[in-house]
Amino acid sequence: MLNRRQLGALLALGASGAGLARAAAATPRVISVGGALTEIVYALGAERLLVGVDSTSSYPAAARALPDVGYQRTLSAEGLLSLAPTLILATEDAGPPPVLRQLELARVPLHILRAEHRFEGLLARSTRIGELLGRPAEARALNQRLDAQWQAGQRQVQQLAQSAARQPQVLFVLAHSMAQLRIAGQGTAADAMLGYAGVRNVMGGINGYRQLTPEAVIAAAPEIILTTREGLDAAGGIEPLLQVPGLAQTPAGRARRVVAFDALELLGFGPRLPALLPRLAQALHRA
Template sequence: MKRRQLLLAGLLPGLGLAQAQPRVVSVGGAVTETVFALGAQGQLAGVDTTSLFPVDATRLPQVGYARTLSAEGVLALAPQLLLAGGEAGPPQVLAQLKRAGVRVEVLDEHHRFDGVVERTKRIGMLSGREREAQQFIAKLQQDWAARPKPPAGSLPRVLFVLAHAGGQLRVAGEGTAADAMLTLAGARNAFAGVQGYRPLTAEAALQAAPDVILCTDQGLEAQGGIDGLLKAPGLALTPAGRARRVAGMEALLLLGFTPRLPQALAELTGKLHGRAA
């Protein structure tokens, strides 16, 4: 009898019944975007502040910033499942949510297209949207195969600058989303050989000698546009700075490894190689 009740509730597979579709809190812009891509937004009880796309996500109850969650804020929305990107935390809050009976699933794409596919598949399974996930993955793989390829020849040296209002500018080394995107777009990271993000200094900028400076749209706006960004130490004296070769992209699209990754890569390739995306 108990098994039959669980089957009728959709909590166990069997008899061709639909899977359970749990009440979800989504943490991480790419995770939330995937939930929407699978048509599971009706299951969302809330999202974090990095969940900016699509715009409907910004209208949902918020649980704060992904890295600084509070158990109380999440539990107030009574979720059955927390779907979170690899940046979610702090760890003690995730552990507290588990103890409170919330299923916590951390999903990291590891800055790879295959990781995006695997994350989509996993979210489909956890949300009871496996069929939708399979259909979406098929389209995603088609778009990936059709993405523009970088032109043959020399690879532009690109310096990615992470800029925020009131904060110190940092440059991206290896092991970052920016580094992974530059590699996929057929460019060389001008700050290769260094792990993670490092503060921008005039010496580092001059030594990097980038052909192009890349920034997020939000970062450019925070710095007052290209003119403001080039006032940062050393940037105006680099080959990119002297030629004002500065490119910007929306932050989540550029760095999020979201379901729009083929679109992001097409746009970035066009910007870095001087042709329309």
């Protein structure tokens, strides 16, 4: 918790930033908290407005050269306000709540966009960011391109599903480290992606992410394991991952059927989503 003196300093810093903003109103200073939001800013051609991003903003590569304000769930008011932002974009994942309240006290415009795991949510975020950054025409053009890609991708998924003898049975494993392996149930970004790809989430009977247990994965009997490239790297590769108790005893483990994609691309629901869909579906249907 901040004491009164620290809070006063933050308010002064925020007021100073607001003064700078009024003096240079033609050049907004934007901080993007959320990798998918940062991707949208770039897709709109508004990247020159960015003065900072969070640690999940790994794409495009140019974003990694911007000042890093930290992980989106553990933000610091001091770090954010030190960049004198005139606008902060964030999703519902941003926090902690006390920091968000401090930003409100400092009168920094903070816009929270819903972190929906749906294609329509991507279009809504693109539209809103276009409005906030003064690029509504660019947002409309982007959404038209995304929608055309999405419709084409869905047609490819339907073709794969029609030609398949049966629906692939897939387990998603989230691996931040070998000590923190979780499986994805309903209401997760991973579950939404599996549904869009036309495959069955074998953990669809649970909600959210749960700790991986040998009993659960053996009973689920997945034919394919889907994970992220970052997770696979954290595990040390396919072999160490399949040595996790339970995974080796599944049909996927015995056949070594493991598919991995970039985490932000797979789970972020950003502008790369439509192009990813047919690639994901093909990888899972043909694994």
